[in-house]
Amino acid sequence: MFRRVGLIGLGTMGPGIAARLARGGVDVVAHDIAPEAMERARAMLDIAGGVLDKLGIEPPETGSGTVSFVLSIAEAVDGADLVIENVPENREIKAATYRAIEPLIGPSVIVATDTSGIPITELQASMDKPDRFVGMHWSNPPHIIPMIEVIGGAATAPATVEAIRDFIRALGLLPVVVKKDVPGFVENRVLYALLREAVDLVERGVIEPEDIDTCVSWGIGYKIAVIGPMALLDMAGMDIYSSVSSFLNQDLCARDDVAPLVRDKMAANTHGIKTGEGIYAYTPERIAELQKERARKLVAIRRILEDRG
Numbered sequence: 001m002f003r004r005v006g007l008i009g010l011g012t013m014g015p016g017i018a019a020r021l022a023r024g025g026v027d028v029v030a031h032d033i034a035p036e037a038m039e040r041a042r043a044m045l046d047i048a049g050g051v052l053d054k055l056g057i058e059p060p061e062t063g064s065g066t067v068s069f070v071l072s073i074a075e076a077v078d079g080a081d082l083v084i085e086n087v088p089e090n091r092e093i094k095a096a097t098y099r100a101i102e103p104l105i106g107p108s109v110i111v112a113t114d115t116s117g118i119p120i121t122e123l124q125a126s127m128d129k130p131d132r133f134v135g136m137h138w139s140n141p142p143h144i145i146p147m148i149e150v151i152g153g154a155a156t157a158p159a160t161v162e163a164i165r166d167f168i169r170a171l172g173l174l175p176v177v178v179k180k181d182v183p184g185f186v187e188n189r190v191l192y193a194l195l196r197e198a199v200d201l202v203e204r205g206v207i208e209p210e211d212i213d214t215c216v217s218w219g220i221g222y223k224i225a226v227i228g229p230m231a232l233l234d235m236a237g238m239d240i241y242s243s244v245s246s247f248l249n250q251d252l253c254a255r256d257d258v259a260p261l262v263r264d265k266m267a268a269n270t271h272g273i274k275t276g277e278g279i280y281a282y283t284p285e286r287i288a289e290l291q292k293e294r295a296r297k298l299v300a301i302r303r304i305l306e307d308r309g
């Protein structure tokens with residue numbers, strides 16, 4: 001079990017990760033190059049703590065850990081036995097961050113990345129000690145979603161993968177070890193297959209955005225939370241899947257670039273909630289309302305799925 005974690009990057013993911021680790025008894029020393037991100041993270045900690053209370057996640061007997069904010073990477077990694085990197089999904093920024101971290105840590109300190117899908121083998125190529133480098137892919141919102149993917153690259157020592165898997169288990173979370181270092185790992189390969197098809201259907205005028213959200217949330221999402229895809233195949237029957245996939249697979253979206261709908265949104269700086277408009281438009285009041293409502297529903301669903309309803 002790691003007792004002290006250096007957390008680098010406090011944007012969308014960092015604050016929830018800090019809150020969840022601290023609730024598990026870990027002392028987190030957090031750093032972001034942007035002072036305003038550190039301020040936002042402080043405010044987020046209280047909100048995430050309230051959600052963890054509602055989830056009934058108790059600290060261990062030794063008590064909750066702490067979260068402190070520091071002004072440099074050197075202070076964040078000093079004395080850490082694990083460093084978690086949460087900087088933007090950009091190879092150069094990540095490589096520069098590892099170059100800054102590595103000279104500051106001892107040989108036994110593990111460095112984990114929360115990359116959404118850049119292969120670990122690629123990222124560890126810039127490291128002096130790639131054997132202690134590993135993927136630890138949390139899902140957003142990270143203080144609520146219990147599943148975390150663990151991915152070793154070609155040069156990762158098996159003991160590094162095992163240490164992260166055991167740490168996640170000790171926190172009461174659900175590690176899933178991905179056996180091959182494929183781009184996107186597993187969660188995002190599945191999610192992006194769904195998103196590619198959804199964007200394509202909206203772009204082709206087959207369905208309105210609100211209607212595909214209803215269709216997927218109530219038709220597929222609700223069911224898949226209880227019955228995973230492999231179990232769903234058995235429930236539907238291999239005969240049905242074989243028959244439907246024989247004509248449908250060839251008609252599914254197979255585009256290998258970013259869809260025009262998404263490129264247009266990027267060009268117009270309509271990135272979603274973070275800019276106030278994406279597929280839908282959001283006022284600041286609506287964003288606050290949605291965040292509360294989504295957290296409340298995710299907490300209620302998780303309690304039911306854990307038979308604690």
Ligand SMILES: NC(=O)C1=CN([C@@H]2O[C@H](COP(=O)(O)OP(=O)(O)OC[C@H]3O[C@@H](n4cnc5c(N)ncnc54)[C@H](O)[C@@H]3O)[C@@H](O)[C@H]2O)C=CC1
Pocket residue numbers: 008009010011012013014031032033034037085086087088089090093097114115116117137138139140
């Ligand atoms: N947003 C999401 O839903 C998910 C994102 N991820 C992955 O997690 C990582 C972080 O993603 P987000 O939190 O969404 O990114 P973000 O862009 O919201 O936050 C990144 C933070 O890193 C900071 N930063 C940049 N360079 C830095 C440096 N050298 N030192 C310290 N801080 C630095 C930025 O100021 C920013 O606050 C990415 O690899 C992303 O792909 C993983 C799961 C879900």
Ligand SMILES: Cc1ncc(C(=O)O)c(C(=O)O)c1O
Pocket residue numbers: 115116117138139140141187188
């Ligand atoms: C759109 C999107 N992309 C990546 C991720 C991730 O897991 O890295 C997520 C997420 O929900 O966590 C996501 O929604």
